[in-house]
Amino acid sequence: ADRPGVFEERWWSAINTPVLGPDGHVEWILHRGEDVTSFIRSRPRLREGGALSDVEAREVELYARALELKRLNEELRQAHARERQIAVTLQEAMLHSPHLARHRDTAVRYLPAAGSLNVCGDWYEVVDLPEDRFAVAVGDVVGHGLEAAAVMGMLRSALSAVVRAVERPARALDVLGLYARDVEGALAATVVQAVVDTRACRIMYSxxxxxxPILVHPDGTFDLLDRATDPPLGARSEHVPHPHAELRYTRGDTFVLYTDGLIERRGEDIDASLQRLTDALTRHGDHEPEGLADALLADLGVSSGAPDDIALIVIRL
Known part of the structure; x- marks a missing residue:
């Protein structure tokens, strides 16, 4: 044991070596002997080759199991980190909106849910359309993790394609609802789609x-866009066309779309949650979109994340 490595070799050779009791029966089998080196070093009598007592045998077993648990936890942590990195990369790719760069008066925020895989089912999209129009949408798939992110990607891509081919947002949601019936995990997803006509100063939505969504005016007043609301995708057993609504806006108004993670709090009524958001919008409505987005997250206490993920779009019209 005085030569380097001899001690470790001795305990490595003890793998699966039985320790016999006074009656000749096996009392303990030392497995993964290399894991208990530091334990044995701390007990001089064992270093000298003494037999294990019952108490010492149990201590060795507990020590080995603790190290095994530590190893398994580390493997799980590494697997979790790999899955998260894969999912974050996937979601960043799916959330890429090439037309967004053309909208300098638009701010977007995406905050993964705190305490989860940090990859979820919320999304946003901005799509330029002919005749001085653009489409904007936010949506939310139930759940977290890679499966929710994959479903989000399919729904977002489908809606992004459909809104280019149909005129009204309600019709786009009709098509998306039919598509969602064939996508596992898509039912009960929520989404709002709007088309902004910058020439006519009009917003169509469903x-x-x-x-x-909320339209905030420079004087601090606001309009809730709640006149064309239907149940989540696939909630009805039969297909029913989605409702359509529209309203005019004035240049300088601010259009805000978001997912429920921004406002909902456990045990709180949705009206109180909306009131908190509109109060914050009234206080900070004079901010530019980037500053307003940050102020909203701070006022609502979710700058560092929330129990649910958050997607937020702020557009100065």
Missing amino acids: SAGHPP
Whole structure:
């Protein structure tokens, strides 16, 4: 044991070596002997080759199991980190909105849910359309993790394609609802789709179970876009066309779309949650979109994340 490595070799050779009791029966089998080296070093009598007592045998077993548990926890942590990195990369790719760079008066925020895989089912999208129009949407798939992110990607891509081919947001949600019936995990997803006509200063919109967007005016007043709300995707057993609504806006108004993670709190009524958001919008409505987005997250206490993920779009019209 005086030569380097001899001690470790001795205990490595003890793997699966039985320790016999006075009656000749096996009392303990030392497995993964290399894991108990530091334990044995701390007990001089064992270093000298003494027999294990019952208490010492149990201590060795507990020590080995604790190290095994530590190893398994580390493996789980590494697997979790790999899955999260894969999912974050996937979600960043799916949330890429090439037309967004053309909208300098638009701010977007995406905050993964705190305490989860940090990859979830919320999304946002901005799509330029002909005749001085653009489409904007936010949506929310139930659940977290890679499965929710994958479903989100399918729904977002489908809606992004459909809104380019149909004129009204309600019709786009009709098509998306039919598509969602064939996508596992898509039912009960919520989404709001709007089309902004910058020439006519008009917003057309339709919602499938989603919290209402808000149009904030420079004087601090606001309008809730809640006149075209339907249940979440696939909530009805039969297909029913989604409702359609529209309203005019004035240049300088601010259009805010978000997912429920921004406002909902456990045990709180949705009206109180909306009131908190509109109060914050009234206080900070004079901010530019980037500053307003940050102020909203701070006022609502979710700058560092929330129990649910958050997607937020702030547009100065």
